[in-house]
Amino acid sequence: MDKEKLNYYKSLGIKLTPQRLAILEFLEGNKEHPSAEDIYKAIKIRFPSMSFATVYNTLEVLLSKGIVKEILIDGSKRRFDPDVSPHHHFICKKCGKIIDVKCKYDIYLPEELKDCEIEDYQLVFYGYCKDCKKSRT
Amino acid sequence: MDKEKLNYYKSLGIKLTPQRLAILEFLEGNKEHPSAEDIYKAIKIRFPSMSFATVYNTLEVLLSKGIVKEILIDGSKRRFDPDVSPHHHFICKKCGKIIDVKCKYDIYLPEELKDCEIEDYQLVFYGYCKDCKKSRT
DNA sequence: ATTATATTTAGACTTACCATAAGTACGGGA
DNA sequence: TCCCGTACTTATGGTAAGTCTAAATATAAT
Incomplete structure (x- = not known):
């Protein structure tokens, strides 16, 4: 991830942990509108200790900062879109x-x-x- | 409920039980876009033996017949609209x-x-x- | 005989909790 | 100016619990 983006996230007051960076990288340019589970599974490969709670926490933060958007479209689960x-x-x-x-x-x-x-x-x-x-x- | 509607429902092959009639009456003209729980609570007063599963079953039937519509708008629960x-x-x-x-x-x-x-x-x-x-x- | 109901059980998705761990900001020293 | 420890704040991980929905089954109604 380039430095400019990193600084942008920092400027929003987001603490950038390795897990969050992994989530941000996974979301960047992602057109699949992943669910929390999709994100969890994808990141778990590189961070076996990753917790589901961390995914939800991070998504909540990103939502509040307007970095990702939730799309209410799939009745069975929440879907997220990095294209805001x-x-x-x-x-x-x-x-x-x-x-x-x-x-x-x-x-x-x-x-x-x-x-x-x-x-x-x-x-x-x-x-x-x-x-x-x-x-x- | 008027006879015309009753016959219409019958013509769709829906078995009209007291519980289903209560649900249909509750939904008729309802502009509140109730959730399954809203329906359950409202009917439970008159039918204390009413089961949650019956609400879901009935909704499933009504959805398949196009009598009600599900609106994907509230991330936390399903909402139903009798105005199709x-x-x-x-x-x-x-x-x-x-x-x-x-x-x-x-x-x-x-x-x-x-x-x-x-x-x-x-x-x-x-x-x-x-x-x-x-x-x- | 077929279909609906009631009840219970089970499953999926999400949130809450808390002790531990890690990131960040700040300030003194090189 | 740059580096590095210290303290403060916040995030993580694991689990447990909550919520909504679906499945299974025996009983009852049509």
Whole structure:
């Protein structure tokens, strides 16, 4: 990881432990929208002593700092996305694969929410991916 | 519940037990986007013998018949919506309240998903509702 | 005879707890 | 200025517990 990024993380007041660096490196540029378990399994290879709690703790920190984003799309588990730029997602109902959607849509503030403070919005497409579409009965 | 609806449910091949009727009545016109627990608690008053599993079983049946829809919006639990007409949602990050958004947006099929079979899409707004907006520090 | 219910059990995912360990900031000495 | 110990703060690891959901099975209802 380059020095600039390191300093950026430090400037946010994050204590950079080897485990956290490993998690950050794993997430950097990752397009798989991993779950906590995905992260845990991947890091465990290099850090056999890694604990599941550490993964969750670190994710909580990264979420609070806006370094990663949680995507509410998979009912069965939390998914995380290191790409915090505005974009949308598709999830396959069969295999759970998530695909980024970079389209821009013209989403105006709905009348029903005029008294609310909107921080973000996400568009989610549900269906079947290229591979699962074929193999469906 | 009126007879027309009853016959409609019957025509779908759903066996209408007292518990299921209670769940259907509770859901009918319900704008609270209840969780399984909300439903369980509400029905338990009239059916003390009601089981949690029955709630899940019934919801599973109603989902498969398209009578209710699951909304993936609350990371901590499943939420259900008896309004299956196309619409969107807002969720308050603080109190968890969900508000319906009936606006129509022009959502075209994104290039990234041209090989996928899209069944549905949902737009979700995140932020703070009228009440929680004030009380934030 | 088929299907739903109630109850219990089990599983997956996540959070809480606490003693131990490690990172960071600071200040004195080279 | 740079290096290095010291003290303070925070993170880790392991486990235990909590929550939500799904499975299994015997009983009851249709």
